[in-house]
Amino acid sequence: MRYVSTRGQAPVLNFEEAMLTGLARDGGLYLPETIPAFSGIEQLDGLSYEEVAYRVIRPFTGDSFSEDELRGAINRAYARIAHVARAPLTQLAPGHHLLELFHGPTLAFKDFAMQLIAQLFEIALKRSGQKITIVGATSGDTGSAAIEAFKGIDNVDVFIMYPHGRVSEVQRRQMTTPAAENVHALAVSGHFDDCQARLKDLFNDHAFRDQVGLAGVNSINWARIVAQIVYYFTAAASLGAPAREIDFTVPTGNFGDIFAGSIARAMGLPIRRLVVATNQNDILHRALTTGEYRTGTVEPSISPSMDIQVSSNFERALYLAYGGEASAISQLMDELKAGGFTISQGALQTLQDQYVSGRVGEDDTLAMIRTVRDETGEILCPHSAVGVAVARQHIEPGVPMVTLATAHPAKFPDAVERAIGVRPDLPPHMADLFDLPERVTRVENDAEAIKSLILERRTQ
Ligand SMILES: Cc1ncc(COP(=O)(O)O)c(C=O)c1O
Ligand SMILES: N[C@@H](CCOP(=O)(O)O)C(=O)O
Numbered sequence: 001m002r003y004v005s006t007r008g009q010a011p012v013l014n015f016e017e018a019m020l021t022g023l024a025r026d027g028g029l030y031l032p033e034t035i036p037a038f039s040g041i042e043q044l045d046g047l048s049y050e051e052v053a054y055r056v057i058r059p060f061t062g063d064s065f066s067e068d069e070l071r072g073a074i075n076r077a078y079a080r081i082a083h084v085a086r087a088p089l090t091q092l093a094p095g096h097h098l099l100e101l102f103h104g105p106t107l108a109f110k111d112f113a114m115q116l117i118a119q120l121f122e123i124a125l126k127r128s129g130q131k132i133t134i135v136g137a138t139s140g141d142t143g144s145a146a147i148e149a150f151k152g153i154d155n156v157d158v159f160i161m162y163p164h165g166r167v168s169e170v171q172r173r174q175m176t177t178p179a180a181e182n183v184h185a186l187a188v189s190g191h192f193d194d195c196q197a198r199l200k201d202l203f204n205d206h207a208f209r210d211q212v213g214l215a216g217v218n219s220i221n222w223a224r225i226v227a228q229i230v231y232y233f234t235a236a237a238s239l240g241a242p243a244r245e246i247d248f249t250v251p252t253g254n255f256g257d258i259f260a261g262s263i264a265r266a267m268g269l270p271i272r273r274l275v276v277a278t279n280q281n282d283i284l285h286r287a288l289t290t291g292e293y294r295t296g297t298v299e300p301s302i303s304p305s306m307d308i309q310v311s312s313n314f315e316r317a318l319y320l321a322y323g324g325e326a327s328a329i330s331q332l333m334d335e336l337k338a339g340g341f342t343i344s345q346g347a348l349q350t351l352q353d354q355y356v357s358g359r360v361g362e363d364d365t366l367a368m369i370r371t372v373r374d375e376t377g378e379i380l381c382p383h384s385a386v387g388v389a390v391a392r393q394h395i396e397p398g399v400p401m402v403t404l405a406t407a408h409p410a411k412f413p414d415a416v417e418r419a420i421g422v423r424p425d426l427p428p429h430m431a432d433l434f435d436l437p438e439r440v441t442r443v444e445n446d447a448e449a450i451k452s453l454i455l456e457r458r459t460q
Contacts, residue, residue, distance in 0.1 A: 008326025219256025
């Protein structure tokens with residue numbers, strides 16, 4: 001399996017190289033030259049999550065990892081998900097199901113990919129003896145999952161940039177309380193898009209990148225996407241695929257999770273519709289309905305992890321919609337630096353054939369948390385509530401709808417309390433979160449300041 005950049009000017013890599021590289025050297029994102037077809041969907045129902053993960057991921061890894069290495073990594077990663085099904089499905093209403101992706105150690109769907117890629121990084125780095133510096137940008141969940149997965153791993157430093165004052169207190173403490181010396185939380189003056197833009201600045205400074213052995217664990221990294229494909233297969237298989245088509249609604253920000261769904265469909269999973277659900281930071285909804293991808297001001301919301309206006313993975317979707325025309329993507333990304341671009345008619349039609357979208361504001365999100373609690377007893381986090389609210393606009397008789405529940409409500413107690421007057425409890429393994437000392441460095445929204453800090457603090 002060979003991986004190519006969306007901008008067409010970076011070296012073609014194998015899976016392990018693409019995983020360790022993160023952002024391509026031409027500023028693009030790696031994706032496989034061809035998407036492998038998956039055969040044997042009818043055999044998946046009833047298999048363990050780990051077995052499905054092995055079957056789905058194996059075609060992407062080529063000869064980068066042996067069968068034993070990959071199976072071992074998968075087993076160790078998912079042993080940390082505290083639900084026997086790993087990604088259980090619950091029923092919200094006839095024909096509407098919730099895919100609970102929040103039973104991992106940091107209570108968000110990010111654990112599914114991050115736990116696995118930490119295992120794969122460890123294997124690869126032990127083999128090569130290479131030392132790396134992971135830098136991540138987060139609106140709250142990627143950062144906590146990365147710190148949890150990579151803390152204490154040899155040969156790795158992890159620096160996570162989060163927008164100061166714009167993550168929930170639980171998310172912040174998850175990033176600032178781990179004591180491991182190789183993890184560093186950086187509170188950046190700005191919003192998530194600033195953090196992600198600075199991250200890309202660091203990758204695009206090739207001298208710095210080579211000096212520190214820069215690696216990325218955002219969904220920029222193809223290995224993240226691969227791991228996120230698996231739960232589409234487990235959910236669809238348990239609802240009757242391949243004999244039956246399934247719809248999925250995905251609370252969306254950086255477009256990684258829903259893009260994983262589009263890859264599952266390209267592999268042959270009978271997904272009829274992929275529904276993009278956004279909060280008021282609705283660039284994706286606007287782009288998919290009008291063809292205009294124009295950045296606006298990021299508005300803080302009660303679903304802060306989706307407060308994103310520049311959706312990194314949309315570049316991958318555009319690349320596929322433009323038929324792999326890398327020069328067109330480079331041109332669009334240049335236009336994005338000046339505020340935005342217009343998607344060509346043909347590419348927009350392709351995107352609209354694949355994705356539909358919806359947007360909900362805060363009042364409707366709060367109302368949905370209340371409604372679902374009253375109807376089912378399930379307490380949703382605000383991101384999942386955005387998903388459920390949009391899903392309800394798109395449910396059609398005869399086609400099961402699955403909404404991805406992307407985080408645990410206890411990560412966002414203020415929003416949940418506003419909705420239902422109850423503060424959800426953290427699980428026992430996080431009971432001391434509010435007693436632990438915090439360790440964080442404030443840093444300006446400035447690539448040079450961030451680079452200096454990394455050079456000063458890294459332990460490798
Ligand atoms: C809880 C939660 N829901 C949804 C999303 C959106 O996912 P994606 O960025 O993959 O679109 C995020 C952040 O990524 C998140 O943390
Ligand atoms: N919502 C995310 C934003 C980064 O997403 P990623 O999937 O690209 O890592 C977060 O919680 O940090």
